[in-house]
Amino acid sequence: MSRRIPASTIRRLSHYLRSLEDIEGEGRETVSSEELADRGQTTAAQVRKDLSHFGSFGKRGLGYRVDELRVRLLEILGVDRVWKVALIGAGRIGSALFEYPAFESRGYECVAIVDADPEKIGAMWGALRIRPPEEIESLIGSLGIELFILAVPAQAAQQITDRAVGAGIKGILNFAPIRLKVPSHVAVEDVNLVMQLEALSFAITQRG
């Protein structure tokens, strides 16, 4: 099924989930596709189309039940459970990510930190001891790690990825500025802040 769902749809589902949480926090029990559209800066038709990929929700004229749709979106996005995550790379970006509270609140639990720097290996970050790259396979296996947050230099990224894939990793949030080569069953999301700045300067330049 995932093959047919565009990335923009998935992103909107995440937005709808946040809106539903806000609306539930306001103590309300139903919401219209118009209001979800308004909060997500899209159209009511788009909301209905996005949700239609995953079954039938809501009643014409009555809208959606907030708790029901919220729980269903948690399931669809796979965040109705805990995901074990390893942080690979204990540099500046790794450090900022490690202390980022939003990850854990959504069920992404960092259970291991890996770095190649001998001066960092063995250091404690919170309750976790920084491990050397040689332990990647055993950490994945023994801790049930499914996701990597990869914050290492470009030249190290593919080699670490190959080892993680061999050991059964399922998804990678990639901060290294390269396109990782992975088999089709492994999901990759690239975070490339320079490219996002380029998208801004592109938009401004073409507009001007």
Next chain:
Amino acid sequence: MSRRIPASTIRRLSHYLRSLEDIEGEGRETVSSEELADRGQTTAAQVRKDLSHFGSFGKRGLGYRVDELRVRLLEILGVDRVWKVALIGAGRIGSALFEYPAFESRGYECVAIVDADPEKIGAMWGALRIRPPEEIESLIGSLGIELFILAVPAQAAQQITDRAVGAGIKGILNFAPIRLKVPSHVAVEDVNLVMQLEALSFAITQRG
């Protein structure tokens, strides 16, 4: 023109630029659309289609001249010049971003840092003194700031954005987990790492 160019195309243009820089570093003068496709994990037809938005490049059977296409992509992406950037929010993410060398290498020059915390205001980061939010308008005007990197808590983000827009900001790289409301002439790129993790867990869940 920017209205008609999809975000995925812009991202591929950034990838082509990186590939061209690598190829130029290898001392080569021409490249085929097939090779650009291969390095960018797309198809040759897609490469030709992406570039066709911006004019006529390359010769059938001869490929593209590397230096010519590289310079043209710099122009198209608007990175053939320096962009003055302000970092708004001197927290953990702001700190990691400030020391991120890739920004400056691409012409994004941080010329101001702003934070609301009285304990941070006045501190020096490199050659820059952290300024209070009250100075946002005067900083934009006096320093010619066009881009904001917005790394502040969600509840502060819209108010700061409104002031920046009023003072003439043109683009915002937004780390706050909200959808900023801006007029259509202001470009926004959202960085939402939790949503990118959700895209991973979605892909793995739907696949499983």
